[in-house]
Amino acid sequence: VTLVVRGCDVLAAPGRELRADVDLVVEGARIAAIEPSGAAPHAGATVIDGRRLLAIPGLVNAHTHSPENPLRGVGEGLTLEPWLRVMLDVSGPYDAEDHYVCALAGAVEMLRSGATAVVDHLLMTPPRTEAVDAVMRAYRDVGMRAAVAPMVDDLDFTGDLARACGLPDEGAYSRQRRHLPAAELAAQLDDVMCRWQGAEGRLDVLAGPSGVQWCGDELLLALADVAARHGAGLHLHLLETFVQAVACRTLFGQGAVRRLDVLGVLGRCSLAHAVWLEDDDVAILAERGAVVVHNPAANLRLASGRAPVRALLDGGVTVALGTDGAASSDNQVMWDQLKLAALVHADPWRPGIRALEALTMATAGGAAVLGMGEELSTLEPGRLADVTLLDRSGDGLAGAADLEVALALSETGRGVRHVLVGGELVVRDGRCTRVDEDAARARLREQAERRRTRRPGAATRSAAAQLERLRQAVWSRNVEDAAGARRRG
Numbered sequence: 001v002t003l004v005v006r007g008c009d010v011l012a013a014p015g016r017e018l019r020a021d022v023d024l025v026v027e028g029a030r031i032a033a034i035e036p037s038g039a040a041p042h043a044g045a046t047v048i049d050g051r052r053l054l055a056i057p058g059l060v061n062a063h064t065h066s067p068e069n070p071l072r073g074v075g076e077g078l079t080l081e082p083w084l085r086v087m088l089d090v091s092g093p094y095d096a097e098d099h100y101v102c103a104l105a106g107a108v109e110m111l112r113s114g115a116t117a118v119v120d121h122l123l124m125t126p127p128r129t130e131a132v133d134a135v136m137r138a139y140r141d142v143g144m145r146a147a148v149a150p151m152v153d154d155l156d157f158t159g160d161l162a163r164a165c166g167l168p169d170e171g172a173y174s175r176q177r178r179h180l181p182a183a184e185l186a187a188q189l190d191d192v193m194c195r196w197q198g199a200e201g202r203l204d205v206l207a208g209p210s211g212v213q214w215c216g217d218e219l220l221l222a223l224a225d226v227a228a229r230h231g232a233g234l235h236l237h238l239l240e241t242f243v244q245a246v247a248c249r250t251l252f253g254q255g256a257v258r259r260l261d262v263l264g265v266l267g268r269c270s271l272a273h274a275v276w277l278e279d280d281d282v283a284i285l286a287e288r289g290a291v292v293v294h295n296p297a298a299n300l301r302l303a304s305g306r307a308p309v310r311a312l313l314d315g316g317v318t319v320a321l322g323t324d325g326a327a328s329s330d331n332q333v334m335w336d337q338l339k340l341a342a343l344v345h346a347d348p349w350r351p352g353i354r355a356l357e358a359l360t361m362a363t364a365g366g367a368a369v370l371g372m373g374e375e376l377s378t379l380e381p382g383r384l385a386d387v388t389l390l391d392r393s394g395d396g397l398a399g400a401a402d403l404e405v406a407l408a409l410s411e412t413g414r415g416v417r418h419v420l421v422g423g424e425l426v427v428r429d430g431r432c433t434r435v436d437e438d439a440a441r442a443r444l445r446e447q448a449e450r451r452r453t454r455r456p457g458a459a460t461r462s463a464a465a466q467l468e469r470l471r472q473a474v475w476s477r478n479v480e481d482a483a484g485a486r487r488r489g
């Protein structure tokens with residue numbers, strides 16, 4: 001036995017009965033026992049005083065972009081299409097060290113607030129293996145469980161969509177990107193999967209096509225092929241905005257989910273957002289076992305709309321929870337997402353999402369995205385010891401009349417005391433044990449200062465305005481479709 005949390009309370013998973021005053025016994029990376037406190041001496045083990053502490057499965061942030069960590073507040077007030085253009089323009093270049101710093105500081109923020117695992121959909125301009133390696137090293141150094149999905153694309157839809165709306169094609173978005181051939185992107189993915197898949201027992205790589213409307217068939221199929229050879233999944237954006245839904249119809253003549261299904265790549269897919277699903281999409285996603293990642297803060301900030309989470313859950317789709325990048329959700333704290341997910345979906349005419357469901361999304365849902373199922377999201381002997389220990393006497397939980405509801409709605413992350421990943425104490429007394437977290441934040445701030453000097457210039461402002469005009473044109477031409485989709489959601 002390597003570690004014992006003595007005398008804590010354990011919530012094995014949302015909805016399970018609370019076990020009070022027990023010893024959580026960890027052997028190596030896994031939970032060895034949960035037994036009445038003091039039942040065994042466990043001589044030689046590291047002992048953590050668990051009195052007043054509540055052990056829950058570590059939260060999984062199932063969708064973010066670490067390079068956005070020094071871009072908080074960027075493009076506030078803009079909708080997704082202009083926001084993306086402004087964000088890409090003002091962020092400027094990243095070398096491998098910049099990527100390392102972004103991932104490290106984000107991991108510190110997540111771990112200290114009780115998230116033990118992350119899916120980092122890694123935006124790079126241009127995609128390259130050194131950047132992926134740097135991000136992998138950051139998660140390895142800080143001790144966080146991570147799946148990194150190198151984000152790639154090779155298609156731009158704005159020109160076609162603008163023409164379809166009768167607007168001049170001003171190439172507002174495409175000038176920004178440098179597209180690499182599909183074969184080269186697939187070779188890069190194969191290379192990083194060969195070197196990092198399963199590393200340290202905590203690191204993984206997913207294929208990361210940027211989004212359905214940003215990738216041609218050849219690229220999607222090449223990435224899916226590499227992923228299948230490595231037994232890995234795909235992680236991509238899906239139907240975040242109504243503009244994207246219309247773009248898919250215009251570009252492919254079919255809905256985004258249908259296209260993925262026809263290409264045969266929906267099997268081990270996790271899909272961020274899924275705000276603008278069509279009628280049959282929920283059934284298709286459920287049938288194929290695809291997982292949806294809900295990102296309520298980013299959807300609200302970018303005025304993207306509200307994902308049909310109630311319909312997804314009722315239709316049998318597994319839903320996970322993510323912060324999305326810090327340039328659109330402005331922090332990497334999962335408690336904010338829990339609260340939003342549990343609050344924003346209720347309407348006077350139908351039920352919303354319950355606190356317990358939000359907690360399940362943030363734990364079991366995230367584990368499904370990582371392809372790890374109950375192994376990660378349940379505190380039981382034999383399962384991985386990814387555990388968040390919260391102060392039951394802290395501001396969030398001291399007044400809890402209903403513990404699980406208070407976890408989702410009252411806790412802010414300030415009550416996180418210790419965090420275990422793979423049985424290792426990576427946060428102790430609120431501080432990261434493996435890295436100098438003050439230095440990590442100082443380096444992130446340096447980077448934020450450097451990038452802050454890059455204000456949006458005239459060309460960026462004009463492109464953003466074109467994209468906003470395009471968005472408005474799409475809306476005004478498809479008012480009835482949009483209204484129908486909103487009614488269904």
Ligand SMILES: [Zn+2]
Nearest residue numbers: 237272324325
């Ligand atoms: Zn995203």
